[in-house]
Amino acid sequence: MDDQNKNLILAVVLSGIVLLAWTYFFPAPEPVTDPNAVVVTESATGGSVAVTPPSDTATFGATGETAEQVEDAPRIEIDTPRVIGSISLTGGRIDDLSLKDYKVELDGDEIVTLLSPVGTDAPYYATYGWAPGGALNIEDVPGANTLWTAPAGARLTVDSPVTLTWDNGKGLVFEREISIDADYLFTITQSVNNTSADTARLFAYGVVARHGTPEVSKYFVLHEGLVRLSDKELNEEKYKDIADFDFSDREAGRASIIQVEENGWTGFTDKNWMTTLVPAPGQSFTSVAKYVGNSDIYQVETRMPTVEVAPGSSTETTSYLFAGAKEWETIKHYEEDNGVYRFVDSIDWGWFWYFTKPIFRILHALNGLIGNMGWSIIVLTLIIKGIMFPLAYKSYVSMARMKELQPEMEKLKEAAGDDREKLQRGMMELYKKNKVNPASGCLPLLLQIPVFFSLYKVIFVTIELRHAPWIGWIRDLSAPDPSSILNLFGLLPFAAPDATSFLAIISLGVLPILLGISMWLQQKLNPAPTDPSQAMIMAWMPWVFMFMLGNFASGLVLYWIANNTITFTQQYLIMRSHGHKPDVFGNILRSLRLKKKDA
Known part of the structure; x- marks a missing residue:
């Protein structure tokens, strides 16, 4: 994705966030009624x-x-x-x-x-x-x-x-x-x-x-x-x-x-x-x-x-x-x-009520059929991904083509040296020649933002997820994962830090760790940014999200893991169907060998 498209998308997202924040924190004043009025x-x-x-x-x-x-x-x-x-x-x-x-x-x-x-x-x-x-x-x-x-x-x-x-x-x-x-x-x-x-x-x-x-x-x-x-x-x-x-x-x-x-x-x-x-x-x-x-x-x-x-x-x-x-x-x-x-409407459906209400109704119906909110969240994720698949398909195809163009992009980068303008022109010509739209990968992500916030609202606000169990140690999907890496997930004879403790920030449970891994694996399917700074940011993003969402409700983290896993599977299969055979695990092993050799 070129800088111009990135800046445009970033501007749209930031403008929307500012507008929502302004509306929330500075609402229009309501008319005041005089209590002495007749x-x-x-x-x-x-x-x-x-x-x-x-x-x-x-x-x-x-x-x-x-x-x-x-x-x-x-x-x-x-x-x-x-x-x-x-x-x-x-x-x-x-x-x-x-x-x-x-x-x-x-x-x-x-x-x-x-x-x-x-x-x-x-x-x-x-x-x-x-x-x-x-x-x-x-x-x-x-x-x-x-x-x-x-x-x-x-x-x-x-x-x-x-x-x-x-x-x-x-x-x-x-x-x-x-x-x-x-x-x-x-x-x-x-x-x-x-x-x-x-x-x-x-x-x-x-x-x-x-x-x-x-x-x-x-x-x-x-x-x-x-x-x-x-x-x-x-x-x-x-x-x-x-x-x-x-x-x-x-x-x-x-x-x-x-x-x-x-x-x-x-x-x-x-x-x-x-x-x-x-x-x-x-x-x-x-x-x-x-x-x-x-x-x-x-x-x-x-x-x-x-x-x-x-x-x-x-x-x-x-x-x-x-x-x-x-x-x-x-x-x-x-x-x-x-x-x-x-x-x-006495239930707080929030800004995205047009998403929140139907998402809850589907989740409620699934729970009535399955009898378990955790599995219902996973099935709901499958349904959402199925609805978005036509749009996601174009995105995955575009990413597969960009992955194939990676060697040519590296050659352009070497030829351009420090001339960023020359590099951008060369990349645009390469995209145009191969009919690749680098911005197509951003639209599915933008559409997921209101869905993510809506599901967060549903899990956090509705009483139906209060004290709702999933499997094993996850006995309340409205609460954070109670397991902790600090006591080896219960193997050591002491409890995990209290939620109010500073150590709670690094006291990651099983689900947040799986979230970070699923984001990292998904990232390996996508072409790496040509800019070193952007590449470094993208490399750290899965682990930053792992800590950010570590204390979120287990139901929300479960949705994000399911979403990443389904996305990885869809993208992997689509890339293979278009002639590109991503060797994700081989690349990971080779990367680890190179780091060990350098050390």
Whole structure:
């Protein structure tokens, strides 16, 4: 490949990287909504009611209770095939939830805890209630600290919902029915019966509150924090950005308030888990995200339209709460069967979502057939290489011809001496005469870049690869290869260095070493660059990649090894079919003999 073509390709690649980086680190500013603005919603009587969002965070966020109040409150047990926990009758909060199918550590017994009550190290919970309007006061409606009642022996299971009741003593009786399916979806039905002589004006809300800033992964490719859909707009904000919404500073106008007309949801997402408020499909609501600075609470809310309940009448509203693992199949089920619009987009598919989504679907389907994610990755690699083969074929043919021209190129190099311009002219004439395009080898590599990043995203983000085994020592494809050359891959009686140790950089496992070897073998099939500096860079590249990818997820390294092996095989066979018989292993042995002789 001549310098002009190389520079052009390099410029295109670098420009794309700069554009992506600029878009990621310097996104276009979003319009800020004033939290003091009046929100107009439809009333039950057909007119419109102006509602100013309340400034009292205790109404929506449970900031006034003590740990003792929560700890001493009666609880209702939750027990389903996939989750276990309890509901506090203080506020009727869903604040104790663990996932039966997922362990914290691969070899441990502790299961993952998603939601925790006030008084624990990291309180995280969902609560519901009603906000007053008209002549009603805060004490007239149930809030975050209201003590509800429930039937004796009530227990929430898949087959038995529970109903909470609270009477305000002034003619309004509130009920909240909570049910749960076999996976992670709670259904919350809130109702109010007006037995008083006055019309009651109020609106229902749901809240997910998270006390303190949670620990998040330090990877720019992974989003953790706010995730919400507002009609057709997907919005993601990291915790540090949510803190800039400080709702206590009302004049700053930094609370993020969006009026959703038909479909939406809002919540907090971690790498593998999510807690999301989901109003009924087609329901208009106000989506709120804020940080309560004086209490250090991150909070999302869904506020339903204001309703007027006439004397002797009642009203109810139904919404959902997703609290569980971000399993693609489960979330897709809620999207298709429950009508939760674009719920699959709550999974962080990334910039290359048009590659990431289909790659994951194929991988998921293969795993369903094979039953092993490692072998599924290898089969997926075969499929990708098969799709790219027509383009790769031209590239390999061109490389075979360039390999055949290597002796003539060496003669040109000797004849040109230090005259690089003469060498370039001679090489261009040689390429033209033999109908060889040196740039054709770069296009397959460029096409592999988005595929590589997409697969990296799939392996790193999706929960389906968490703790997924392959063979032998590879028991978690989402984690680095646990073996280490420093203890001779387990033969010596001491453990490999911890991932946080400096020695972890050189503590290469079996898979990274195989990666370096596969890249080196593949390189031996290609013509060596005529420029000594470029030749040296290419010679070091396999071993640099070996160390760079040494601490990447095993599944990604496995893909790269499979890709290199298949590429080597394809290229070797195509070169032989065109009359060139590459003696890769013979060249390696001769090279080693020459080095030994020189030494």
